[in-house]
Amino acid sequence: MSKSVRSSKKQHRNHAHRASPRRTAAPAHIKPRPGSTARKRKRRQSRARRRQLLVLLIAAVLLALIAALVHQPSTSGSTSGTDAASDDRPLETNITHGLISDAVVAYRDVVADYAEQNDISEYTDVLLAIMQVESGGELDDLMQSSGSLELPSDSLQQEASIRQGCSYFAHLLHRAESESCDLDTVIQAYNYGSGFIDYVAEHGGKYTLELSEKFAQQQSGGATVPYDNPIAVKRNDGWRYAYGNMFYAKLVNQHLVR
Incomplete structure (x- = not known):
């Protein structure tokens, strides 16, 4: 073989040896790295x-709060402890x-409780x-009801005073109903006594x-005492007759919503 032919074959082998090696496929268990768009x-x-989960969580919390407010029992504004039975009683708007x-x-x-025992539950707010x-x-004598039992003032303790006060009011109420008198007459009679019911019945x-003034004037013989309550001051510059309190029904009604 001539020298030129051998030289040509050697160059061909060297060129083939320098060619880029063949690339092999990545193993099947290795996934190609995603591009920036996919990421x-x-x-x-x-x-x-995450936003959807947050919205669902907020909605669940709001629903729970609404449910709690809807089912929350009313306390009727009382500061004392009440049980489920007291929630069934009439609402005292005062x-x-x-x-x-x-x-x-x-x-x-x-x-x-004592109003219910006397069958006058609807007058709990008045009491x-x-x-x-x-x-x-x-x-101690919370309703100042000792006098209705002809006892000295402040003779009754708290619960006994309430029991007698409710009983006495019920008596006056039934008496007024039989005479066709109104509730304010009953309230004033709590201070004056049942004789005031008869007096009002005779006057319409x-x-x-x-009428309250005239009754007190008759019972006191016209004697008066100073009385600086704003109602009296507005009415007569501050006095009342020396029998009970002729403004009593007005005073009680200040603490009532009619």
């Missing part, structure tokens, strides 16, 4: 799922409007207003402040 798409999808002090509201359930005027919830059957 961005996955991040967007992940953020969207309590919910803040016209009764906390000291009186504390006796709400006791008053309601509380009477207690507000009589003692403000601060005295409806309470007026003028």
Whole structure:
């Protein structure tokens, strides 16, 4: 073989040896790395799922709060502990409007129980207003009902005072109904006594402040005492007749919503 032919074959082998090696496929268990577009798409999808979960969580919390508010029992504005049975009693609007002090509201359930025993539950708010005027919830004889038993003043303790006060009011109420007199007559009679019911019945059957004044004038013989309550000051510059309190029904009605 000639020298030129051998030289040509050697060059061909060297060229073949220098050629780029053949690429082999990646093993089947190795996935190709995703491109930047795919990574961005996955991040967007992940953020969207997190937002959906957050919205669902907020909605669940709001629904739970609404359900709790809907099923929350009413306390009727009382500061004393009440059970489920007391929630069935009539709503005392004078309590919910803040016209009764906390000291009186504390006796709400006791008053309601004795009112129910006397079949006058619908007058529970009136009885509380009477207690507000009589003692403000601060005295032993809370409803100042000792006199209705012809006992010395302040002879009764708290529960006994409430029991007698409710019983006496029920008596006056039935008496007024038989005489066709109104509720304000009953309230004033709690202070004056049942004789005032007869007096009003003889003068039309409806309470007026003028009738209350005239009754007190007759019973006191015209004697007066200073009385600086704003109602009296506005009415007559501050006095009342020296028998009971001729403004009593007005005082009680200040603590009632009619």
